[in-house]
Amino acid sequence: MSTSIPSPPGFCRDCLTPQSEERKRCGRCGSPRLVYHAELDRLAIAHIDCDAFYASVEKRDDPTLADKPVIIGGGKRGVVSTCCYIARIHGVRSAMPMFKALEACPEAVVIKPDMDKYARVGRQVRTMMQELTPLVQPLSIDEAFLDLSGTELLHHEPPARVLARLARRIEAEVGITVSVGLSYCKFLAKIASDLRKPRGFAVIGETEALSFLAPRSVTSIWGVGKAFAAQLEADGIRTIGQLQTMEEGDLMRRYGTLGQRLYRLSRGKDDRRVEPDEEARSISAETTFDDDVSNHDELVRVLRRISEKVAARLKKSGVAGHTVVLKLKTGDFRQRTRNRRLEDPTQLADRIFRTGVTLLEKETGADAFRLIGIGVSDLTDPARADPPDLVDEQATRRARAEGAMDLLRNKFGNKAIETGYTFGNTRPRR
Ligand code: TTP
């Protein structure tokens, strides 16, 4: 290739260094895992899906399985839930009857699913996503859409690198791998995450959307199941490229609203937004105790610590919450949640904590708790959050002090500064 052609933006997925020119290996660390794309710095809609999810978790927890074909499944229905990529080479697939899978791969290690464990790992991954943007829409236990539009100021790098960093973090801290699809819409991001599995990172830009889609089967389109695909085939339509040549009116006459979807998606037009689910629309932190706790002061101290965690995550995600939610679980596993809507949305640990204490005051007494949690919901833009309190000057001063502490923390790290409460002083001073 001539060097006079400007190189598209790119970076290394291992050391995250931007690459000034297109090459085979990273100029810094030598890794071949480079991504380039002309639209790389503009695309912000991602789909992330864990690789061979249940199997990867089991391999993580038992290193002797690393090089073995592993199948997760069995149980009542006797089918394969999933299998690792080594087992896939032998032809094993999800939903296959177990006896068939073992015919294809007799040396496979079969493990019964541990759903609680996979749910825990799935939540851990989701939390890491939510630290990057509040716009996380989970689709299943192991996958979600993320909208990172407008987060570049916050993260000081474009979404593509934020995503590669996340993939790296999940590998390091969770111990499993994911694949990332990056595009300008959900439809193509979802297709992209599947293109280079496992440990993939695929980008589909607007420029190539039409040509990328043209040769693919109509079954790649959302909402085209087996029955509809058979109907389309009976009408002579197999590829998305064929749909691209048809008029919108024609498709709508033939297939109604589904026809309109075919028209739009076949042309890479998809304006569905990434919509976080209810659970994701809050940010919270909680602590489970080894022994049940009834001591009010101790609960308050923990509340302060987790309020600070919540505030840190709000600030990091660039959102504010309007409602404070206190969660308590008693020793006999009964759960209580108490809410209070604030006058203005907040990002401040101090305000979250004080509201939490007020809510807690009504709940403590004879009860012992095994868990305490605090969170905020009704997430909104932080622009209107925490206006100066004209009545309570103390509150304004505390807010300013918290801003100063945030600055110090950003500069010197989390441990640099602690408030009186987390030190051990347990009553909020008025
Ligand atoms: P998938 O994401 O579809 O599959 P996967 O993560 O195992 O493999 P990959 O994404 O790399 O292709 O599903 C996530 C989990 O859901 C999977 O690990 C097990 C479970 N599952 C089933 O129990 N039955 C099924 O038929 C499928 C497809 C998945």
Ligand code: MG
């Ligand atoms: Mg998966």
Ligand code: MG
């Ligand atoms: Mg999945």
